[in-house]
Amino acid sequence: MKILVATEKPFAKVAVEGIRKVVEDAGYELALLEKYTDLQQFYTAVADVDALIVRSDKVTAEVVDAAKNLKIVVRAGAGFDNLNLAACTANNIVAMNTPGQNSNAVAELALGMMVYMARNTFKPGTGSELKGKKLGIHAYGNVGRLAAHIAKGFGMEVYAFDPFISADKMEAEGIIPVATAEELYSTCHFVSLHIPANDQTKKSIGYNLLSKMPKGGCLINTARKEVINEEEMIKVMTEREDLKYCTDIAPDNKEEMAEKFTTRYFATPKKQGAETAEANINAALAAANQIVKFFKTGDKTFQVNK
Numbered sequence: 001m002k003i004l005v006a007t008e009k010p011f012a013k014v015a016v017e018g019i020r021k022v023v024e025d026a027g028y029e030l031a032l033l034e035k036y037t038d039l040q041q042f043y044t045a046v047a048d049v050d051a052l053i054v055r056s057d058k059v060t061a062e063v064v065d066a067a068k069n070l071k072i073v074v075r076a077g078a079g080f081d082n083l084n085l086a087a088c089t090a091n092n093i094v095a096m097n098t099p100g101q102n103s104n105a106v107a108e109l110a111l112g113m114m115v116y117m118a119r120n121t122f123k124p125g126t127g128s129e130l131k132g133k134k135l136g137i138h139a140y141g142n143v144g145r146l147a148a149h150i151a152k153g154f155g156m157e158v159y160a161f162d163p164f165i166s167a168d169k170m171e172a173e174g175i176i177p178v179a180t181a182e183e184l185y186s187t188c189h190f191v192s193l194h195i196p197a198n199d200q201t202k203k204s205i206g207y208n209l210l211s212k213m214p215k216g217g218c219l220i221n222t223a224r225k226e227v228i229n230e231e232e233m234i235k236v237m238t239e240r241e242d243l244k245y246c247t248d249i250a251p252d253n254k255e256e257m258a259e260k261f262t263t264r265y266f267a268t269p270k271k272q273g274a275e276t277a278e279a280n281i282n283a284a285l286a287a288a289n290q291i292v293k294f295f296k297t298g299d300k301t302f303q304v305n306k
C-alpha cells in the first residue's frame with residue numbers, strides 16, 4: 001500500500017515523522033508532496049497511491065480521476081468542504097475527516113482574536129476587557145464547545161446557537177442556548193463562527209444578522225470565508241462604524257476591507273487556526289491511523305461520504 005501526504009501547507013516536521021512511523025510500522029510506503037505550486041504535481045503524485053492525506057488541499061474530480069488506485073482519502077482536519085464527495089463516492093473512494101483533533105488550536109485562536117480586537121489591534125489607546133461581555137458561539141461543535149469553555153475562564157457570559165445540539169446539553173455545560181441565529185447576534189458583543197461551509201451555510205452571515213449586533217459588536221471567523229456574504233458585510237460595516245471583523249480566512253475582497261475599515265478589520269495572512277505543533281501532530285497521526293485501520297480491518301468510522 002502506498003500512502004501520499006499532499007500538503008500545499010505542510011504539517012510540522014514532527015507530525016510528518018509521526019505519519020511515517022505509523023505508515024511504515026504497518027508495512028506500507030509513504031510518499032510526500034509538500035508545498036506544491038502546480039496542480040500537475042498533485043495529479044502526478046496521486047497516480048499510483050492507495051491512500052491520500054490532505055489538509056485544505058482541494059481533492060477535485062480531476063484529482064480523483066488522476067488517482068486510479070485510490071481507495072481512501074483523509075482530510076487531516078475538521079472541515080471537508082475541500083473534498084469532492086460526489087467524485088469520491090462515484091469512484092468507491094472512502095472520504096474521512098479527523099474531527100476534534102485540531103479543535104483546541106482553533107478555539108485558542110478565536111479567543112486570542114477577541115483579545116486582539118478588544119485591545120484595538122494592539123494600537124495605543126484604551127481598549128476593553130472580555131470579562132462580563134456576552135459571547136455568542138455560532139455552532140456548538142468541537143471547536144465551539146472548546147471556545148465556550150475557554151471564554152468562561154475569561155469571565156464571559158456564553159450563549160450558543162446550534163439547531164443540532166440540545167438545549168439541555170448546552171445548559172448542563174453552563175452555556176445559555178438561544179433558539180435562533182437572530183437572537184444570538186442581537187444579544188452578543190462577540191460572535192464566534194464555528195459553522196461548516198456547505199450549501200445551507202454559504203453566504204449566510206450578512207446584513208440581516210450583523211446589523212442586529214449590539215454597539216461595538218465584533219465577529220470572529222475561524223471557520224470559512226465562504227459563509228460570509230462579503231458585499232453585505234461591507235454595507236453593514238459602512239453603515240455601522242462600531243462593528244468589527246477579525247478573521248483567520250482572508251475574504252476575497254481583503255484589500256477593500258483593509259482599506260475601508262483599517263483598525264476595525266483584521267485577517268491573518270494565511271490561515272493559522274490549526275497551525276500548532278500539537279494540532280498538526282494530532283490530526284496527522286489520526287489520519288494515518290484511520291487509514292491503517294481501514295486497510296487492516298475495514299473500519300470506516302469518520303467516513304463523511306456515506
Ligand code: 3PG
Binds near residue numbers: 055056080272275
Ligand atoms: C479544519 O477544517 O480542520 C481547519 O480549517 C484547518 O485547516 P488546515 O489544515 O488547512 O490548517
